[in-house]
Amino acid sequence: MATKKIEIVVPPREPHFVGDGFRVHNFIPSAYRLDMKKMDPFILMDYNSKFHFTPSDKPRGVGVHPHRGFETVTIAYKGKVAHHDSSGGGGIIGEGDVQWMTAASGVLHKEYHEENFSKEGGDFQMVQLWVNLPAKDKMTKPKYQSISNAQINRFTLPDNGGEIEVIAGSYQDVKGAASTFTPIHLQNARLNKGGKAAFNFPANYTTALLVIEGSIKVNGEENVPTDNFVSFENEGEEFTIEALEDAVVLVLSGEPINEPIAAQGPFVMNTEGEITQAINDYNMGRFGYLE
Amino acid sequence: MESAFESYLKKNAGITEPQLSQLKNKIITKAFTKGEFLLHKGQVCRHSFFIEKGLARFYSIDREGKEHIIQFAPENWFLSDRGSLFFNESSEFFIDAIEDTTAVMIDEHFNHLASEISPQFRKYNERILQNHIRHLQKRISQLIGASAEERYLDFITLYPDLTLRVPQWMIASFLGITPESLSRVRKVLAKKNFHGF
Numbered sequence: 001m002a003t004k005k006i007e008i009v010v011p012p013r014e015p016h017f018v019g020d021g022f023r024v025h026n027f028i029p030s031a032y033r034l035d036m037k038k039m040d041p042f043i044l045m046d047y048n049s050k051f052h053f054t055p056s057d058k059p060r061g062v063g064v065h066p067h068r069g070f071e072t073v074t075i076a077y078k079g080k081v082a083h084h085d086s087s088g089g090g091g092i093i094g095e096g097d098v099q100w101m102t103a104a105s106g107v108l109h110k111e112y113h114e115e116n117f118s119k120e121g122g123d124f125q126m127v128q129l130w131v132n133l134p135a136k137d138k139m140t141k142p143k144y145q146s147i148s149n150a151q152i153n154r155f156t157l158p159d160n161g162g163e164i165e166v167i168a169g170s171y172q173d174v175k176g177a178a179s180t181f182t183p184i185h186l187q188n189a190r191l192n193k194g195g196k197a198a199f200n201f202p203a204n205y206t207t208a209l210l211v212i213e214g215s216i217k218v219n220g221e222e223n224v225p226t227d228n229f230v231s232f233e234n235e236g237e238e239f240t241i242e243a244l245e246d247a248v249v250l251v252l253s254g255e256p257i258n259e260p261i262a263a264q265g266p267f268v269m270n271t272e273g274e275i276t277q278a279i280n281d282y283n284m285g286r287f288g289y290l291e
Numbered sequence: 292m293e294s295a296f297e298s299y300l301k302k303n304a305g306i307t308e309p310q311l312s313q314l315k316n317k318i319i320t321k322a323f324t325k326g327e328f329l330l331h332k333g334q335v336c337r338h339s340f341f342i343e344k345g346l347a348r349f350y351s352i353d354r355e356g357k358e359h360i361i362q363f364a365p366e367n368w369f370l371s372d373r374g375s376l377f378f379n380e381s382s383e384f385f386i387d388a389i390e391d392t393t394a395v396m397i398d399e400h401f402n403h404l405a406s407e408i409s410p411q412f413r414k415y416n417e418r419i420l421q422n423h424i425r426h427l428q429k430r431i432s433q434l435i436g437a438s439a440e441e442r443y444l445d446f447i448t449l450y451p452d453l454t455l456r457v458p459q460w461m462i463a464s465f466l467g468i469t470p471e472s473l474s475r476v477r478k479v480l481a482k483k484n485f486h487g488f
Contacts, residue, residue: 065455086481086485105488107488143488264452264455265452265455265456266455279451279454279455280447282454282455283447283451284447284480284484285478285479285480285481285483285484285485286481286484286485287485288481288487289478289482289485291474
């Protein structure tokens, strides 16, 4: 088994606001060498690093917008988000929870700070990851997987090292809570200081990690600080992380879909014609209506 | 690399490669950050703007401080206060960037030289002026007589992706309707066309 080496460590870029509720650093696709093609099947990663929001009676957030052609995965580390969509669905994503939304043929939704969180204010920290869908599933029916923290299976690391929360895919013999359209591993390593974890993914998978809390050493040689993103080479299978202090690390690995990508704003399809169709469908109300 | 404006001239105005090299040093491009003015009321407009990247709008502000958007200009659109530019008068309008924008600042030196070296360009320039007048006549007729839904349907044909790029109130301002009325139109369309997940 060969070691999977680090290809690039990407520090967080200047943050920007999505609506007025999400202060995010974009990694995928706008950072150097993290474009959609390179990171296939991951097409976007926005990271709201820990940020203190002051109390507000009017919940901050992002207003009504559509999605088509992919899945959005929201992982909440601090704070709470409420969401609503045009089919009348909605819910709350709390600390430690994950929402896996298959936008597929089209969803119109909005995301705001949950009412009480907004009133009280507090630390807010989230990741939003967009996972592409293969052409055959892009127009499938939208669905949600609301995964509460309690539903996430865990692997306990030896020597009081901490645990791996398996959101999707598998870690050793522990299976993830989310179902996916293509093979995806998505895991939170919650490590105690000195805790070590080894990961093993096929060489050709696109593999990366984001240090959410603390700092780690990768493969026993390179230190990676908080809020930094690591993209691995498409060679070798195995890598290790070690917590230099208590740490939380989001690990992602997915099989590339290897299909053409046409993207505009909230739509990610295979051809320009499908993008034009998506815009037209949205304009004509085919995604529904939401106040 | 060829700029968006250069490709546009070759494709639409019959400008050839040798003509382009003659024109090159007359093509001035400027970047504007979101919110920055390309033209402010009271100034004399000295340019016609060609939007290479981003989005600009042309608007007036009435005595109550309300904005009325006359034109949006996304990529590959021209935008100018033609009255101020041609008649050398103070403008009554504003042009600002709604997104970070790159615009070609077309001035009389460029137009003069391009028309001199290319009869096709001269013809093209005349054509876009006539096209602009046609567009304005249609727009006047619509603002006087069309329903909110008809205005919206025309808007999404003219500017398909702007519904994703500008806030509702700006679209309503362009259509000459209230934001509430625009919401109603979109609701009616969704009722007709949305069949659930």
